Amino acid sequence: MKFTEEQVAFRDAVRRMVQKEVAPIADEVDRNDRFPKELVQVYFDMGILQMRLPEEYGGAGASLTDACIAFEEVAKVSETAALMVAQGTISFILPLLHFGTEEQKRTYLPKMGEKPMLTAIAITEPQAGSDVGGMKTRAVRDGDDYVINGQKCYITFGAVADYVTVFAKTGEGRGTHNISAFLVDTRTPGFEIGKLDRKMGLNGIPDSPLYFDNMRVPAANRIGAEGDGFKICMRCLDMNRPTIGAVAVGLAQGALDLAVDYAKGREAFGKTIADFQGMQFMLADMAMQVEAARCLVYEVARVADEGFADDAAFHRFAARASMAKCYASDMAMKVTTDAVQVFGGAGFMKDFPVERFMRDAKINQIFEGTNQIHRLIIARQLLGDGLAA
């Protein structure tokens, strides 16, 4: 893993912004479960809100590696603030860029570079989480429109989004060949936001159910062909997963840094706890695990940035993207839990941010595909065409 000079300068700039804008509010945002909307403007001005938007549509055209750098830096202080970086990538840029028509790209993508804009992706339903093919939301063609009815749940940023990419059934029965994707303007009549979810962590991120009540969406807003929605959904998830790995690496590094500082200052039995070999081994293990995950995440991002020769190469990447997300998030759960242990009783209190880091770590093992699903994806590739080119 070697960053270019520009990437090092970018990382340092993000680091400075985090100290100025994120660190002072991170605990308050968690305590009050307050959406830090002031960061939307800060990120937009810095260009990291829309960083993955290609230059031809008014963005910075940043690579996946660049995005991972930003995610990692912000997550060292706050996962909530980190999830607002490159916010519209999975929900808006990736579906439109890879599956939209030229007209859709020209109409919608530049909006993201013009002013701060938030978007969401609506896949999960109360009875269809891992089993995307089991979704019940339906879109029925009616003239030049589709009429969408149904509900989604746990939709990150759904309550504050300007646009939501909604996946809905356009054919009969359970299955993965009858789902379609729609770009929905949230001012559309019939688009309703449910009560905000109360969560274990990620406080400040608005998550909520969304309800669609005879919501009429122009057929021109369907992304991709009718019935291609499942594959579009899978591809967008695959392409975004390394960023969750980067968030997990940042979170774990943040917890490790706090644990090291605390261990050097806390005294017991006449010396600092960092002087005890038991503590040294624990901190060394934490550092080793963070570094291993970081190498995996940035290697997978590098592969994506180089592009894919064919579909087989993409599938090998997708399995490795699952490894990066799964390994890094399991690691972050362990490292943040160990960081709390280093702090002892103080770590269990809300006086130090390590307990927040531990609570926030949990979601990374669940969202964007549970880590059980990721093991399934890796095993299918391993036992199928294999992981090597």
Ligand SMILES: CC(C)(COP(=O)(O)OP(=O)(O)OC[C@H]1O[C@@H](n2cnc3c(N)ncnc32)[C@H](O)[C@@H]1OP(=O)(O)O)[C@@H](O)C(=O)NCCC(=O)NCCSC(=O)CCS(=O)O
């Ligand atoms: C569990 C899954 C990995 C697979 O589901 P299925 O077993 O139901 O489907 P398959 O038989 O594997 O595939 C059906 C069909 O699709 C093609 N396919 C599969 N994967 C891909 C892919 N990665 N890219 C392209 N195409 C793909 C496959 O070849 C088959 O095609 P043919 O029939 O051969 O033509 C999957 O359901 C899964 O990943 N589940 C996890 C869902 C998930 O990650 N959810 C997270 C939601 S987003 C989130 O959490 C953020 C919060 S929020 O705001 O919502």
